[in-house]
Amino acid sequence: MYQWHEGLWQHFRLSQQQGRFHHAQLFHGPSGVGKQELAKQLAQAILCEQHQQLTACGRCKSCLLIAAQTHPDLLCIAPQGQSISVDAIRELADFVHHSAQQGGRKVAVIANAHKMTHSAANALLKTLEEPNTGRYLLLTSDDLSQLSATILSRCNKVQVTVTDPQHAQQWLQNILPQEQVFPWLTHFAHQPLKIAMWFNEGVFEKVDLLYRFACDIKASHNFNQVQGILNDHPELLEVFCVFMQQKLKAKLLEGLSYQAYSEGQAALNQFMSDTRQILGLNQSLGLNKLMNTIKNIIE
Structure with a gap:
């Protein structure tokens, strides 16, 4: 138990x-x-x-x-x-x-x-x-x-919730490698079995790449890899959007105008909606459009 x-x-x-x-x-x-x-x-x-x-x-x-x-x-x-x-x-x-x-x-x-x-x-x-x-x-x-x-x-x-994050952390210590630090784990501390599933199914590194991509939107490195991950693992779309939302919130705290923040959030919501309905190469166009919108906002 x-x-x-x-x-x-x-x-x-x-x-x-x-x-x-x-x-x-x-x-x-x-x-x-x-x-x-x-x-x-x-x-x-x-x-x-x-x-x-x-x-x-x-x-x-x-x-x-x-x-x-x-x-x-x-x-x-x-x-x-x-x-x-x-x-x-x-x-x-x-x-x-x-x-x-x-x-x-x-x-x-x-x-x-x-x-x-x-x-x-x-x-x-x-x-x-x-x-x-x-x-x-x-x-x-x-x-x-x-x-x-x-x-x-x-x-x-x-x-059913994880009311005390320490319970989840203690449980995850027996599963995850202790020599590596993943800052994004705190975003999913209330979903420990999801983290364990990512690790056991070999998608842990893919989640980490999505996080690093969101943290460095201006560079947009690994765009093709991100596109490939979202194509192969559509269940990670919401994870990617969580990282993007956190990036926008961080920029808001750093002085980004609320109007710009709202524009970025609207673009992200549109991307989430479109990606659930559009398959194949069109998803790449949607991701590219989102990145251009976010980059223009935060520059």
């Missing part, structure tokens, strides 16, 4: 002891805080034969089945492509209404629930409105604004 999850876990145990544990838990917060891991651990604790203390023993038949990813009473749903289909949610409805094979409890986990289609969300409502005893739904979401008010009202919303 991650250290920043301990407070939430104590709350779960207390609510279970008091008979207030909600059948539908919605874990929300930024990416990189371990919402999926929290949901999986809670699912295992619920299904464990020693579930009275909401602690998975790791030794019972149920825990062993989960470890082998073959537990018949645990259903995990995630987006296929860009969305979660209505068929997947109908499968969930069928799953919760059938008898459990182990211990009488069943758990369904929906990762990135905000990616459900409109039809899928409507189908889920029927299950949420008519909860069955011993049936639990655990949802995760990076963006509550994409979930309907009716779904939100039928779930116990649990915000």
